[in-house]
Amino acid sequence: MAFSSGGGSGPMADINVTPLVDVMLVLLIIFMITVPMLSHKIKIDLPQPAPPPPVPPPPPPEPVNVSIKSSGQIFWNDQPVSEELLQAQLVLIGKKGSRPEDQPEVNIKPDRTAKYQIIATVMADAKNAGVIKIGFVAPQSE
Numbered sequence: 001m002a003f004s005s006g007g008g009s010g011p012m013a014d015i016n017v018t019p020l021v022d023v024m025l026v027l028l029i030i031f032m033i034t035v036p037m038l039s040h041k042i043k044i045d046l047p048q049p050a051p052p053p054p055v056p057p058p059p060p061p062e063p064v065n066v067s068i069k070s071s072g073q074i075f076w077n078d079q080p081v082s083e084e085l086l087q088a089q090l091v092l093i094g095k096k097g098s099r100p101e102d103q104p105e106v107n108i109k110p111d112r113t114a115k116y117q118i119i120a121t122v123m124a125d126a127k128n129a130g131v132i133k134i135g136f137v138a139p140q141s142e
Helices: 018-036 083-094 116-129
Strands: 062-069 073-075 079-081 105-108 134-136
Touching: 018 105, 062 083, 062 116, 073 083, 079 083, 083 116, 116 134
Parallel strands: 062 105, 105 134
Antiparallel strands: 062 073, 073 079
């Protein structure tokens, strides 16, 4: 801010900015030198967390035993069943999931003298119901 009267003979009050600029430049240089020193990284070896233990898989479902006697009678886990009830039970197993781990294994155990037609019908019923795991148990020698 300059105060002057029209003639120029009076005193002029101006701020001398040269020392202000010098101080600002010195502060700028000091900050430019000290800031990289403040961001120096210190390496610390921290302990790493142990990975969580793996989750054990669920136990497999109990297998189902389908016995076929020489008389043509069919047993579901040692309980006599009709062919319609067998088909309904196989459909229930087939709907338990599309993964083999979800379904119980169906073990077919025919007698030595059982008719092949009945065994083939049971296998076809299981396949049509969507059962994935079908096994055979060798007949016992009598």
